[in-house]
Amino acid sequence: MLLSTTEGIPGRTIKRFFGVVSGSTVRSKHIGRDIMAGIKNIFGGELTGYTELLQESREDALARMIQEAESLGANAVVNLRFATSSITQGAAELFAYGTAVQVE
């Protein structure tokens, strides 16, 4: 599966459009990470646990999007975008979306 954040695939022409594909996941932190974050909130600095968690979740969302694109018969996703929203205390939604296409 070819992925790109640009409007086309470099050096290839798009033969067919399949429309928007997306993948999302809602994750929450476990209590241990929250306690660590509480400590970091006093001293400042990077919350490594959160960085990793969000990155892993984003990869999951991306995998779901790729799965959807594959099921449509696409071989590439163009104009890929990521979005994150804090929906409630301690939980976030990671969302990946793009346009599934077939390139030669």
Next chain:
Amino acid sequence: MESAIDAVVNIAVPLVLLAVAFFTGRRIERRHYQSIRARENELRMLPAVTFRQIPSAWVVDSFGVVSGSVVISIDYFKRFLAGLRTLVGGRVASYESLLDRARREAILRCKEEAHARGYQAVVNLRLETTRVTRASKNNRATAGVEVLAFGTGLELRRDPR
């Protein structure tokens, strides 16, 4: 007697935390900026641009999505300052530097991934900022801010400059 102890705890603990956070926060921020500047210099040869299309003069050999993200938190002292600032309004400098650090760090990580994968440029770089909240109900404060930088890394036949 008990109320006296309570008063001491209620006043002394935040004061000690403020003092500790003032020093640790400043130190962490200074070190972070040092590291950001050094790495920005190292990766100067790898441009990350917000062009939506690949310039037609560039011959692309291969490409892939690259990203970098970071969650960082402000320290207790700066959060206290920001709280005071909201009383009079105006620029909240403590959050400005936090966001600046987060964005530059995210872009750097994105570029570092591009470099590790053998790309010479990143096009259509995008930045996303999200507030990360903590799960505990009694603490409604922001745990930190997440910045995600992502784009398309390009392996070019010829140097882009």
